[in-house]
Amino acid sequence: MSETILKVENLSKNYKMGEVTVKALDNASFEVSKGEFIVILGPSGSGKSTLLNIMGGMDTPSSGNVYFNNELLTTMNDKGLTQYRRNKIGFVFQFYNLMASLTARENVELATEICEESIDIEDVIESVGLKDRIDHFPSQMSGGEQQRVAIARAVAKNPQILLCDEPTGALDFETGISILKVLKDVNIKYKNTIVVITHNSPIAQMADKVIKMRSGKIIEIIENKNPIEPERIEW
Ligand code: ADP
Ligand code: MG
Numbered sequence: 001m002s003e004t005i006l007k008v009e010n011l012s013k014n015y016k017m018g019e020v021t022v023k024a025l026d027n028a029s030f031e032v033s034k035g036e037f038i039v040i041l042g043p044s045g046s047g048k049s050t051l052l053n054i055m056g057g058m059d060t061p062s063s064g065n066v067y068f069n070n071e072l073l074t075t076m077n078d079k080g081l082t083q084y085r086r087n088k089i090g091f092v093f094q095f096y097n098l099m100a101s102l103t104a105r106e107n108v109e110l111a112t113e114i115c116e117e118s119i120d121i122e123d124v125i126e127s128v129g130l131k132d133r134i135d136h137f138p139s140q141m142s143g144g145e146q147q148r149v150a151i152a153r154a155v156a157k158n159p160q161i162l163l164c165d166e167p168t169g170a171l172d173f174e175t176g177i178s179i180l181k182v183l184k185d186v187n188i189k190y191k192n193t194i195v196v197i198t199h200n201s202p203i204a205q206m207a208d209k210v211i212k213m214r215s216g217k218i219i220e221i222i223e224n225k226n227p228i229e230p231e232r233i234e235w
Contacts, residue, residue: 002033002034002035002036003033003034004031004032004033004034004070005032005033005034005036005068005069005160005161005193006031006032006055006066006067006068006161006193007031007032007065007066007067007070008028008029008030008031008032008051008055008064008065008066009029009064009065009066009067010027010028010029010063010064010065011025011027011028011029011051011054011061011063011064011065011066012025012026012027012028012061012062012063012064012216013025013047013050013054013059013061013062013216014062023215023216024047024050024216025047025050025051025054025061025216026047026215026216026217027064027217028047028051028064028213028216028217028218029064029218030211030218030221032161032193032195032209033193033208033209034160034193035187035191035192035193036193036194036208036209037183037184037187037193037194037196037206037207037208037209037227038193038194038195038196038207038208038209038210038211039195039196039197039198039203039204039206039207039209039210039211040052040195040196040197040198040210040211040213041198041199041200041201041203041204041210041211041212041213042199042212042213042214043199043214044199045215046213046214046215046216047213047215047216047217048165048197048199048213049165049197050216051213052163052165052195052197054066055161055163055195056085056089056091056161056163057073057076057081057084057085057089058085058091060074061074068084068088069160086114086115086116086157087115087116087117087157087159088159088160088161089159089160089161089162089163090153090154090155090157090159090161090162090163090192091154091162091163091164091165092147092150092151092154092162092163092164092165092167093150093164093165093166093167094165094166094167094169094170095170096138096143096146096147096149096150097150098138098146098149098150098153099138100137100138100139101137102137103134103135103136103137104125104130104133104134104135104136104137104138104141104149104152105121105122105125105134105135107138107149107153108121108124108125108149108152108153108156109121110153111153111154111156111157112156112157115157115158117157117158118156118157118158119155119156119158119190121152121156122134124152124155124156125149125152127152127155127185127186127189127190128148128149128151128152128155128182128185128186129148129182130145130148130149130152133145133149142175143170143171143175144171144175144178144179147167147168147170147171147179148179148182151167151179151182151183151186155186155190155192158190159192160192160193161192161193161194161195162183162186162192162193162194162195163195164183164194164195164196164197165197166197166198166199167179167180167183167196168180168198168200168203169198173235177230177231177233180196180203180206180230180233181229181230181231183196184206184229184230202233202234202235203233204222204224205224205227205228205233205234206227206228206229206230206233207224207227208223208224208227209221209222209223209224210222210224
């Protein structure tokens, strides 16, 4: 039996824009099992980032609940949420948000300084394929290499869940595949649960579970018994 790490229950988020209310997220429910590789798939504006931000304790819902290991996140105070974000979650974004004045190693080190647990920095950097770039600055690296540093930075905190918002969105096709491969390698090696947001439907082929969204709603949840390697995705 797979253990549930995250449970999302009837989650909604509304934004009031003058007279109109935008339902960014509309009654979303699903569960994430420990170690799962999940893809959240949907067009731009379908509520993917809103959902991910609430799962990561970066935003609060209008209604509904999120449970992390059976603990209710949505009533947690700010201190609890800060601890959750810092120690349990790793974030990867479309734009890598590295510190320009720090090397790859220093960017990763900085992230581990304030968290409870961390794993060997050189080991993580090697795992994302950047051993020979460890002392380079972001300006000396390609987009794909910078995203590898961002992944290493997130993974070095030994988070239980890695939340990735369009991690390949700023990259060319081949580089995007290499980043998906890094995420899959991390999933296998460090056993983190991984959630990847994309609007690119073929990427769903590599997921254990696909959550399809349209207009704030989950329209389908697909369990994939035979996820395929990123390099074998049919585009
Ligand atoms: P996606 O990540 O799938 O592109 P988002 O979660 O960013 O979608 O947005 C879902 C909807 O919520 C969109 O209609 C967007 O315009 C709206 N939205 C998101 N954030 C805000 C905000 N801070 N204020 C108002 N509307 C927002
Ligand atoms: Mg988004």
